[in-house]
Amino acid sequence: MVEPQIERTSAVTTFLKFVHLGAIALWSGGLIALPFLFWQRRALESDLDLERLHRVTRLVYVELTSPAAFVAIGSGTALIFLQATFAEWFSLKMVLVGIMSMLHVVAGLVLMQLFLPKGKFSWRSYVALMSAYVVVIAAILWIVLAKPQIDSNQIAANLFEPGGLGRWVRHFFGEIRMPTP
Numbered sequence: 355m356v357e358p359q360i361e362r363t364s365a366v367t368t369f370l371k372f373v374h375l376g377a378i379a380l381w382s383g384g385l386i387a388l389p390f391l392f393w394q395r396r397a398l399e400s401d402l403d404l405e406r407l408h409r410v411t412r413l414v415y416v417e418l419t420s421p422a423a424f425v426a427i428g429s430g431t432a433l434i435f436l437q438a439t440f441a442e443w444f445s446l447k448m449v450l451v452g453i454m455s456m457l458h459v460v461a462g463l464v465l466m467q468l469f470l471p472k473g474k475f476s477w478r479s480y481v482a483l484m485s486a487y488v489v490v491i492a493a494i495l496w497i498v499l500a501k502p503q504i505d506s507n508q509i510a511a512n513l514f515e516p517g518g519l520g521r522w523v524r525h526f527f528g529e530i531r532m533p534t535p
């Protein structure tokens with residue numbers, strides 16, 4: 355009898371994907387909520403209200419969004435070793451994840467200044483930061499779910515060929531000698 359070949363995903367992969375997706379939901383949700391919280395600063399004058407908003411905003415950034423980012427990146431890195439990800443779409447995803455991480459740092463920098471006596475967060479900053487988060491998160495989700503076929507040879511020939519980077523360096527910088535200690 356011929357047994358049908360069924361490709362099974364290992365339990366570890368399934369577990370890591372659950373962790374990855376859960377962490378991404380928290381990370382993305384936190385990032386989208388933060389500009390709105392920053393914007394609330396404009397309407398508050400009393401010390402008590404300011405203190406309360408400061409605490410909530412710090413809680414969302416420090417105790418929710420940042421740990422979720424660590425877990426998302428950690429579980430994603432573990433998934434690299436379990437899934438075949440040596441494809442162009444994955445490299446593009448990593449570029450966008452890099453941009454998302456930079457924008458995460460931007461929220462931290464805003465938070466550090468916002469609750470100083472002259473701190474403010476304008477309507478324009480709100481729209482700019484919120485749109486940047488929504489666009490980059492939507493782009494990552496689209497790439498990872500659609501997994502588009504991109505032919506890297508049309509952009510940079512032999513980019514994914516083993517030893518390609520070495521040849522590229524020699525082509526542009528000539529022979530490089532490493533001093534032996």
Ligand code: HEM
Pocket residue numbers: 371374375378382426427429430431433434435437438439451454491494495498499
């Ligand atoms: C350093 C950060 C990250 C790494 C290393 C990473 C890595 C991975 C890997 C290896 C997979 C499995 C791919 C496959 O099924 O072929 C995966 C799945 C996934 N990732 Fe990430 N990821 C990261 C961040 C993110 C972010 C920021 C998002 C969304 C905003 C995201 C969304 C997803 C989704 C939706 C899946 C499931 C795709 C599927 O099962 O078809 N990841 N990730």
